[in-house]
Amino acid sequence: MEFRYLPMTETDKKEMLDKIGISSTEELFSDIPKEVRLDRELNLKKPASEYELKKELTEMASKNANLTEYRSFLGAGVYDHFIPSVVDHVISRQEFYTSYTPYQPEMTQGELQAMFEFQTMISEITGMPIVNSSLYDGGTAVVEAVYLSVVQTKKKKILVSAALHPEYRQLVYTASKGKGLEIVEIGHKDGQTDLEQLEKELDEDTASVIVQYPNFLGQIEPLEKINELIKKQPKTMFIVSSNPLSLGYLTPPSEFGADIVVGDTQVFGIPAQLGGPHCGYFATTQKLMRKVPGRFVGETVDEEGERGFVLALQTREQHIRREKATSNITSNQALNAVASSAAMSALGKHGVKDMAKLNMQKARYTKKQLEEVNLPAAFSGSFFNEFVVKLSKPVSEVNEKLFEKGFVGGFDLGRTYPELENHMLIATTEIRSKEEIDAFVKEMGDING
Amino acid sequence: MAKENFPLIFERSKEGRSGHNLPALDVPEVNLEEELDDAYIRKIDAELPEVDELELMRHYTGLSNRNFGILSGFYPLGSCTMKYNPVINEDVARLPGFSHIHPYQDTKTIQGALELMYDLQVHLEEITGMQEITLQPAAGSQGEWTALMIFKAFHEANGESHRNEVIVPDSAHGTNPASAAVAGFKVVEVKSNEKGLVDVEDLRRVVNENTAALMLTNPNTLGLFETEILEMSEIIHEAGGKMYYDGANLNAIMGYARPGDMGFDAVHLNLHKTFTGPHGGGGPGSGPIGVTEELAPFLPKPVVREKDGMYDFDYDLPQSIGMVKGYYGNFGINVRAYTYIRTMGAEGLKKVSEYAVLNANYIMRSLEEKYELPFTQHCKHEFVISGNKQKAQGVRTLDIAKRLMDFDIHPPTVYFPLIVGEALMIEPTETESKETLDHFIKSMIQIADEAENNPEIVQKAPYETDVKRLDETRASRKPVLSFQKQIEKEA
Numbered sequence: 001m002e003f004r005y006l007p008m009t010e011t012d013k014k015e016m017l018d019k020i021g022i023s024s025t026e027e028l029f030s031d032i033p034k035e036v037r038l039d040r041e042l043n044l045k046k047p048a049s050e051y052e053l054k055k056e057l058t059e060m061a062s063k064n065a066n067l068t069e070y071r072s073f074l075g076a077g078v079y080d081h082f083i084p085s086v087v088d089h090v091i092s093r094q095e096f097y098t099s100y101t102p103y104q105p106e107m108t109q110g111e112l113q114a115m116f117e118f119q120t121m122i123s124e125i126t127g128m129p130i131v132n133s134s135l136y137d138g139g140t141a142v143v144e145a146v147y148l149s150v151v152q153t154k155k156k157k158i159l160v161s162a163a164l165h166p167e168y169r170q171l172v173y174t175a176s177k178g179k180g181l182e183i184v185e186i187g188h189k190d191g192q193t194d195l196e197q198l199e200k201e202l203d204e205d206t207a208s209v210i211v212q213y214p215n216f217l218g219q220i221e222p223l224e225k226i227n228e229l230i231k232k233q234p235k236t237m238f239i240v241s242s243n244p245l246s247l248g249y250l251t252p253p254s255e256f257g258a259d260i261v262v263g264d265t266q267v268f269g270i271p272a273q274l275g276g277p278h279c280g281y282f283a284t285t286q287k288l289m290r291k292v293p294g295r296f297v298g299e300t301v302d303e304e305g306e307r308g309f310v311l312a313l314q315t316r317e318q319h320i321r322r323e324k325a326t327s328n329i330t331s332n333q334a335l336n337a338v339a340s341s342a343a344m345s346a347l348g349k350h351g352v353k354d355m356a357k358l359n360m361q362k363a364r365y366t367k368k369q370l371e372e373v374n375l376p377a378a379f380s381g382s383f384f385n386e387f388v389v390k391l392s393k394p395v396s397e398v399n400e401k402l403f404e405k406g407f408v409g410g411f412d413l414g415r416t417y418p419e420l421e422n423h424m425l426i427a428t429t430e431i432r433s434k435e436e437i438d439a440f441v442k443e444m445g446d447i448n449g
Numbered sequence: 450m451a452k453e454n455f456p457l458i459f460e461r462s463k464e465g466r467s468g469h470n471l472p473a474l475d476v477p478e479v480n481l482e483e484e485l486d487d488a489y490i491r492k493i494d495a496e497l498p499e500v501d502e503l504e505l506m507r508h509y510t511g512l513s514n515r516n517f518g519i520l521s522g523f524y525p526l527g528s529c530t531m532k533y534n535p536v537i538n539e540d541v542a543r544l545p546g547f548s549h550i551h552p553y554q555d556t557k558t559i560q561g562a563l564e565l566m567y568d569l570q571v572h573l574e575e576i577t578g579m580q581e582i583t584l585q586p587a588a589g590s591q592g593e594w595t596a597l598m599i600f601k602a603f604h605e606a607n608g609e610s611h612r613n614e615v616i617v618p619d620s621a622h623g624t625n626p627a628s629a630a631v632a633g634f635k636v637v638e639v640k641s642n643e644k645g646l647v648d649v650e651d652l653r654r655v656v657n658e659n660t661a662a663l664m665l666t667n668p669n670t671l672g673l674f675e676t677e678i679l680e681m682s683e684i685i686h687e688a689g690g691k692m693y694y695d696g697a698n699l700n701a702i703m704g705y706a707r708p709g710d711m712g713f714d715a716v717h718l719n720l721h722k723t724f725t726g727p728h729g730g731g732g733p734g735s736g737p738i739g740v741t742e743e744l745a746p747f748l749p750k751p752v753v754r755e756k757d758g759m760y761d762f763d764y765d766l767p768q769s770i771g772m773v774k775g776y777y778g779n780f781g782i783n784v785r786a787y788t789y790i791r792t793m794g795a796e797g798l799k800k801v802s803e804y805a806v807l808n809a810n811y812i813m814r815s816l817e818e819k820y821e822l823p824f825t826q827h828c829k830h831e832f833v834i835s836g837n838k839q840k841a842q843g844v845r846t847l848d849i850a851k852r853l854m855d856f857d858i859h860p861p862t863v864y865f866p867l868i869v870g871e872a873l874m875i876e877p878t879e880t881e882s883k884e885t886l887d888h889f890i891k892s893m894i895q896i897a898d899e900a901e902n903n904p905e906i907v908q909k910a911p912y913e914t915d916v917k918r919l920d921e922t923r924a925s926r927k928p929v930l931s932f933q934k935q936i937e938k939e940a
Contacts, residue, residue, distance in 0.1 A: 403558065
């Protein structure tokens with residue numbers, strides 16, 4: 001069998017063994033105790049030729065209904081947006097996709113500068129001054145924000161809005177078991193965080209309050225009122241998980257007193273790919289800078305006074321602080337951060353706003369047309385590009401019928417919100433044409449009629 | 450003469466330019482300002498760059514030219530397994546059927562994706578000798594934390610929630626103690642002996658009724674196989690603890706030995722290292738973990754199951770520690786790893802380890818005259834030398850690292866592990882040719898000669914890079930973390 005990634009020849013091997021002073025590579029493994037040596041070949045599928053493998057995997061991929069062939073109205077944290085062609089060309093540069101973390105700055109200025117630019121763009125979008133060079137995804141970024149609030153306030157009670165992404169909430173629950181945290185869920189009322197319950201639960205033991213903006217049900221949370229409640233507890237921190245695209249049009253959480261803003265930049269240039277890899281961002285205030293998890297890139301100068309970039313404030317990190325580090329996180333999502341940066345640069349100052357508005361316009365049109373077929377929105381508040389409708393049948397049944405007509409229907413809220421059985425969360429992005437929306441609405445009307 | 454700064458994309462921006470054209474508004478427009486509460490309408494636009502498409506592509510091409518990837522040259526970064534990242538992986542991961550599928554689609558419509566995940570799990574189970582795999586953790590450190598949370602849940606289920614100590618060798622990766630701390634454990638250190646291996650006597654001393662687990666890399670961070678592994682497993686298991694395998698160094702032993710056969714109860718893998726992820730300049734990675742049968746009920750949910758040729762997610766795991774990452778892990782990276790494993794098969798993967806180890810030993814024996822070699826036994830896929838000899842000549846390991854850049858070589862990992870002074874940790878991987886290894890050896894020997902005869906050359910390196918040595922202290926003392934900040938600084 002030929003292995004095209006292995007350049008070793010018999011001559012090379014012999015010369016190298018001679019240099020080492022041994023006669024066979026077996027000797028290099030003689031320190032592995034016999035009892036643990038594997039005395040058989042691994043039982044794996046046979047090596048496949050490049051042609052065969054590509055054919056097989058292409059067939060496997062084609063068993064999946066993909067969003068380039070189906071018209072998707074499914075969002076719920078992962079969105080089907082336009083990805084400019086520049087994005088894939090940028091991240092296909094081997095210097096970006098094969099390199100390691102830029103620990104040697106003299107030879108990795110490109111990566112470092114790209115991260116510095118990412119930090120700047122997210123800072124601009126969120127209005128927060130301090131941004132790291134990305135985290136795994138939006139969900140794990142929420143967890144890191146919770147950790148930070150616990151360290152900062154030395155308190156252990158966390159109030160989580162039920163309108164925060166259900167999976168993000170699950171991650172917070174899982175993480176709470178490591179740190180012995182008390183998680184209290186604040187219900188929703190008409191699709192928004194229940195402010196009365198929030199006020200009741202908020203006390204001096206509360207480390208942080210987490211809400212999503214726009215929230216999982218699509219609604220624009222009243223951050224101003226929430227902030228007023230939180231500020232009654234001087235130490236409690238305000239964490240907002242936010243879709244960065246929405247902030248092209250919506251007032252950023254920084255204007256409403258947020259201490260930490262997190263989210264996912266999947267909306268900018270990253271395909272859905274079954275939920276990962278995406279790209280988390282973490283933005284906060286100057287005061288909390290030295291407690292932030294993950295990597296920062298900072299500007300500096302070289303010996304000749306020229307501008308350059310390096311990993312900054314590394315003494316917070318695990319490879320130096322070990323068990324005293326701010327987080328155990330080692331990697332970031334650099335390549336996806338570059339993808340999002342390229343997408344944000346292509347859109348630019350006006351494009352991000354235009355794209356946000358397009359989403360809002362198309363979603364409003366979808367909502368209005370659904371009303372016409374007796375499927376009115378379930379909640380009355382303002383929304384971004386997602387809203388909820390109550391169906392006359394189980395969502396899974398409706399989605400199966402929609403699928404037959406070439407649509408991926410919305411998210412089945414009954415899966416995670418028992419009180420919202422038969423409720424569908426519908427996303428409409430800028431790429432859904434009027435024609436597609438009309439056809440979708442017609443099917444929805446027919447199925448639910 | 451001072452070179453001109455490479456511009457930031459914000460410095461290329463000019464009002465009125467744009468690099469996109471979005472679909473036109475084809476639905477009747479509504480007045481958003483009337484609908485929304487004015488307080489929620491953004492007043493000041495985000496200052497994103499305004500560039501046309503050519504300027505954007507020039508910018509990022511320019512940045513990429515100022516970066517060093519595996520196709521640029523040799524990258525012997527110890528503990529990181531910087532092997533060739535096959536291009537077929539990139540093609541497969543970009544197939545629309547893999548890249549454009551939504552995590553909440555009906556599982557009947559993503560059978561191909563689930564089949565891939567399931568078969569990848571089966572392959573990883575066999576490679577590691579573990580009973581069940583979860584692909585959910587996003588990277589190695591999250592895998593570590595996930596496994597420790599599983600240990601915690603297991604001990605609690607057995608009425609042993611007092612077990613709050615995790616033992617970590619002094620040579621361990623920094624993530625090990627950090628993950629243990631985040632999982633709520635106290636970290637206890639065990640020493641290495643003069644051979645660079647865990648001091649088994651010291652291990653006996655630190656083990657007690659509070660031991661939850663031992664975290665171990667094998668081969669360890671010095672590139673040495675822990676020959677007393679079975680004894681160590683026995684000590685930990687007898688004390689009621691669990692054995693954790695840090696899979697960072699799996700590239701050394703595939704097909705030769707399996708963590709599951711060494712007594713490990715949980716294993717993480719770095720698919721972006723051993724299985725050609727790629728690294729992406731710092732991520733995304735993928736860090737699946739494998740566990741023994743008794744720990745399988747505690748795995749994060751959901752897990753992928755097969756029944757009569759159909760695949761589905763199983764959420765019905767009452768003892769699960771819960772979800773550790775949204776959706777199902779870094780699927781896009783898992784597709785690449787699967788493509789690689791299917792290319793290599795059992796025969797190929799064993800050769801990978803054989804050649805990775807041969808390459809490392811070849812370099813080690815070629816450098817031992819000029820550099821101090823603290824541990825002289827055969828190494829596995831990587832080894833550690835010390836720059837102590839050169840330090841006495843006024844040349845630090847950092848200088849050696851910087852000088853290597855002038856030979857188009859990415860420096861090895863430096864100053865790690867912490868137990869070797871002036872450490873250089875070298876991992877060549879199996880995908881490098883003898884000619885490349887010889888170029889590295891020749892360069893290292895030249896640098897040693899320079900250090901002896903003309904240390905200034907090394908001390909002032911690098912000469913061929915885009916920037917000279919950078920002031921890292923300044924970057925942390927007066928942090929400038931975004932472009933906006935720079936304007937304020939000048940004001």
